Amino acid sequence: MSSNQNNSRLLLDKKIKRRELMLGAGRTAVSAAVATTALAGIQATAQAQGESQPALSAADMSARRTFMEGMVDKYLASVVAHDPGLCPLTENVVFVENNQPIPVGEAGWRTINRIGSYKHYFCDFEMNQVGLIANVYEHDSGCVYVLRLKLEDDKISEIDQWISRDPNGAENYEKLGAPDPIWLEPIPLAQRQSREALMMNAHIYFQALERNDGTGIYPFRDDCERIEHARKTVSQKDNSGYGHSDATTKFVTMPAKAQYEFGLMAFVTKIRDRLAPVIDVERGAVMGQGTYDFDGALTNIHFIKDNVDWAIAPYFRTARSHTATEAFKVINGSFRYIEMTFIEVPYGTRQHWLGKPMTVALTYEPTRPKPKPVKADTHETLVALNQQVLEAIINDCPCHLPLAENARYTENGVLVQPGSGGLWKTIKGLRKFSVHLADPGTQQAAWFGTLDENGLFAAIAMRLKVKDGYISEIETIIARPEAMGQRGELKAATNTMFQAPYLADVDQDAFEAVPAVLQTAVPSERAAIERALENYHRAIARRDASLASFSDDCIRRENGINACDNPNGPQFSEAQPDLRFYAGDLATEINRGYLTQLTKAREHRTWVVDERQGLALDLCIFDNAAAATTVNLAGVGEAKVPRSFLTPWTDLHAALYKVEDGKIAHIEDLNRRVPYGQKSGWTA
Numbered sequence: 001m002s003s004n005q006n007n008s009r010l011l012l013d014k015k016i017k018r019r020e021l022m023l024g025a026g027r028t029a030v031s032a033a034v035a036t037t038a039l040a041g042i043q044a045t046a047q048a049q050g051e052s053q054p055a056l057s058a059a060d061m062s063a064r065r066t067f068m069e070g071m072v073d074k075y076l077a078s079v080v081a082h083d084p085g086l087c088p089l090t091e092n093v094v095f096v097e098n099n100q101p102i103p104v105g106e107a108g109w110r111t112i113n114r115i116g117s118y119k120h121y122f123c124d125f126e127m128n129q130v131g132l133i134a135n136v137y138e139h140d141s142g143c144v145y146v147l148r149l150k151l152e153d154d155k156i157s158e159i160d161q162w163i164s165r166d167p168n169g170a171e172n173y174e175k176l177g178a179p180d181p182i183w184l185e186p187i188p189l190a191q192r193q194s195r196e197a198l199m200m201n202a203h204i205y206f207q208a209l210e211r212n213d214g215t216g217i218y219p220f221r222d223d224c225e226r227i228e229h230a231r232k233t234v235s236q237k238d239n240s241g242y243g244h245s246d247a248t249t250k251f252v253t254m255p256a257k258a259q260y261e262f263g264l265m266a267f268v269t270k271i272r273d274r275l276a277p278v279i280d281v282e283r284g285a286v287m288g289q290g291t292y293d294f295d296g297a298l299t300n301i302h303f304i305k306d307n308v309d310w311a312i313a314p315y316f317r318t319a320r321s322h323t324a325t326e327a328f329k330v331i332n333g334s335f336r337y338i339e340m341t342f343i344e345v346p347y348g349t350r351q352h353w354l355g356k357p358m359t360v361a362l363t364y365e366p367t368r369p370k371p372k373p374v375k376a377d378t379h380e381t382l383v384a385l386n387q388q389v390l391e392a393i394i395n396d397c398p399c400h401l402p403l404a405e406n407a408r409y410t411e412n413g414v415l416v417q418p419g420s421g422g423l424w425k426t427i428k429g430l431r432k433f434s435v436h437l438a439d440p441g442t443q444q445a446a447w448f449g450t451l452d453e454n455g456l457f458a459a460i461a462m463r464l465k466v467k468d469g470y471i472s473e474i475e476t477i478i479a480r481p482e483a484m485g486q487r488g489e490l491k492a493a494t495n496t497m498f499q500a501p502y503l504a505d506v507d508q509d510a511f512e513a514v515p516a517v518l519q520t521a522v523p524s525e526r527a528a529i530e531r532a533l534e535n536y537h538r539a540i541a542r543r544d545a546s547l548a549s550f551s552d553d554c555i556r557r558e559n560g561i562n563a564c565d566n567p568n569g570p571q572f573s574e575a576q577p578d579l580r581f582y583a584g585d586l587a588t589e590i591n592r593g594y595l596t597q598l599t600k601a602r603e604h605r606t607w608v609v610d611e612r613q614g615l616a617l618d619l620c621i622f623d624n625a626a627a628a629t630t631v632n633l634a635g636v637g638e639a640k641v642p643r644s645f646l647t648p649w650t651d652l653h654a655a656l657y658k659v660e661d662g663k664i665a666h667i668e669d670l671n672r673r674v675p676y677g678q679k680s681g682w683t684a
Contacts, residue, residue: 076147106648111138377443509560626649
């Protein structure tokens with residue numbers, strides 16, 4: 001049982017009446033109960049995010065609300081103008097976008113060119129914070145937008161913004177034009193809930209949704225409405241067009257409370273990093289936030305009452321996380337309106353502001369005996385260790401792995417506990433593509449291959465390191481086919497939602513067999529391999545292919561797609577239909593330099609050098625700031641930047657190289673897109 005479930009059980013055991021808890025005879029009594037039970041984490045977070053301010057009169061609240069909303073408008077104007085100097089910022093202001101701390105003036109500051117008609121404000125007078133849900137336009141493409149500002153001495157000290165690249169959601173918000181008037185109505189003073197009681201509402205909602213089994217506390221009014229990216233999701237006449245709603249579930253046709261009693265959301269593994277950063281006591285409104293984890297382990301739900309089985313959509317059969325903003329309108333302790341927005345992030349991603357950490361260590365599994373150390377001094381022992389790790393992932397059991405006590409494991413740059421989720425819950429077996437690398441000199445091994453993920457396709461690059469006989473590091477990059485779901489419904493899609501499409505989507509068919517050049521071992525000295533990789537990256541950075549050495553028949557593939565000599569590569573733009581990526585030979589593509597001009601490389605690290613086979617695997621991160629709308633290409637001239645480069649993103653590239661006689665003979669590049677500014681998880 002989780003700590004949150006234990007806390008909720010304590011509340012029930014103490015028989016605190018729900019209405020008394022929600023309305024509270026006095027703020028002190030409610031605060032005491034809450035602070036020692038389920039709301040400790042949420043309350044600590046609110047305290048960490050701002051010092052409580054004195055109570056205001058009705059007139060003062062009105063004036064303060066006007067000022068705080070005006071600060072939001074001033075901030076938005078500075079963003080549209082791409083000029084941080086137009087809004088009052090403290091010297092040490094912290095700017096975070098989509099969980100990533102980045103310099104002020106980057107990301108959305110460069111790309112948002114206008115604000116839509118929908119603006120929903122939340123003002124927290126006690127904590128001096130203001131929130132907003134809105135629609136904005138990024139290079140004229142619609143986005144759903146969430147903002148939180150913390151004010152200190154009437155200057156902005158924290159900026160936390162979320163941009164969900166969802167044109168359909170932005171269009172729906174544009175049609176709404178403004179929040180429902182219910183949100184703006186003040187709660188009568190006699191019925192007004194305490195700040196702590198409103199926090200409890202947010203907690204109850206998240207607790208009810210986690211591992212939803214239909215038996216929780218669901219304080220929804222009969223007239224409760226809920227929108228998700230401005231789309232109504234309760235009590236609808238038609239059940240089609242929504243991922244959770246089909247002929248079996250009819251989810252969106254149900255009232256809100258019935259949806260939760262139905263138990264459909266059982267595949268929500270955990271809701272963590274729960275926050276209530278902005279609480280508008282006057283209006284009974286809460287801007288809540290949490291990260292929803294879907295570990296992908298559950299593939300079927302049996303509804304006991306109807307004796308019906310429901311196959312969970314492929315989207316939720318691969319591990320992923322959503323960082324969600326759930327806004328609540330609460331009247332007399334019950335939900336009247338809920339407004340949800342979210343972004344998808346790599347599984348396990350933490351929010352930047354987490355609040356107060358736990359003060360105890362909770363261990364639910366028995367301490368396992370320390371495994372025996374292993375040898376990692378030969379090519380064979382390292383390859384065997386690779387296979388042992390893969391078997392452990394398939395069996396969802398790291399229990400027999402020789403893991404160091406402080407072993408670090410990451411998936412797509414995010415720290416994950418081995419066995420707690422991610423690949424461990426979804427991988428069922430290996431597919432055909434498999435290349436092992438071993439480097440006894442550094443006691444590192446790597447694997448580049450394909451996996452069966454609950455019947456779906458996944459490609460992975462993995463690195464492990466051994467220290468003192470134990471695995472101290474495991475690093476993985478995972479790529480899945482994306483294009484199918486860019487406009488599809490959740491029931492058929494496995495794509496990452498609200499993400500700019502790749503130039504080269506993962507081509508499952510291209511990984512049916514390992515290219516012959518990678519199967520043939522051609523020994524090469526470490527220095528020659530490292531020099532070949534260094535020269536290749538230098539050639540890309542300088543847009544000069546003459547700096548690199550390639551064999552005459554060298555091919556570069558990205559996510560299985562030929563990234564050179566490919567006449568069917570993606571178009572640059574509709575305005576120049578004959579100009580295509582990947583159409584030239586490898587030297588021509590390097591010299592054109594589109595990637596070098598549009599992105600910035602960082603964190604380049606060689607993972608493993610395998611001298612016996614003449615192989616190497618490295619990682620490089622490319623940031624696309626989305627600042628340019630045109631690019632000058634060698635031999636072509638000026639060209640319009642493709643739409644996929646007009647939103648900020650970061651790509652993790654794990655590349656496998658074959659080096660023969662000091663020349664690169666083959667490049668197999670695996671690409672995974674993550675939020676702009678994300679790090680690899682292995683650098684400071």
